[in-house]
Amino acid sequence: MEKRYYSGYYLEQELSFIEFVEAVKKNKDIKIKYLPELFLIIEMQYDDLGRNRTETGKTHVGYDFQYIGIEYRGNYYSIQNAEFFSGLDVVGYVKISPILEHQATYPQVVIGYDAFLEYINSQPLYKNHIGKTYDQNMYLIELNHMKSRANLRELDIIENLSDIYTSRHDEYGHILRLISKSGDSCEYDLMSDGFIN
Secondary structure, three states: OOEEEEOHHHHHHHHHHHHHHHHHHHOOOEEEEEOOOEEEEEEEEEOOOOOOEEEEEEEEEEEHHHEEEEEEOOEEEEEEEOOOOOOEEEEEEEEOOOOOEEEOOOOEEEOOHHHHHHHHHHOOOOOOOOOOOEOHHHHHHHHHHHHOOOOHHHHHHHHOEEEEEEEEEEOOEEEEEEEEOOOOEEEEEOOOOEEEO
16 A cells, blocks of 8 residues: 655645545445545654654555545535635536436535535435436537547437437447437447447
């Protein structure tokens, strides 16, 4: 496990995030979807003049990038330490397929576990779309990218799109089926980043 030496503000930030993650782990209603790699924090302290650091003898296990992903009551959230505040940035996501998510809310800064729970309990259920057909606007970024890879027939389907859904998702590919208003269809593999003939 990688060792990192922290003191002062950075140590406080790491310790508050560790405390938050431990509280989240104890909540049986929250499913942790992503935890980053762990590293060992060696606690340091400065001398009286603030010049030299020495080890205090205390160690902690920290989370790389101070980021976790969770699911709570059908909603998905990413949580990380706020960059400019002493709190947490909480962002809600809509899960549109097993590997694709779209941001559903702007980052909300909350301070502490209780404020975090209050915030996620106040959120409506975001419309998750796994295994269902759904609005093409959810795929706007992907559709614009697909246009750059499309031939004339595929471009016509995208321009006259009536439905888009995941037709297959496994270790070999994540296939989207695109159906036009005329009933013509094509498939796009998100993993290989190309149309399938």
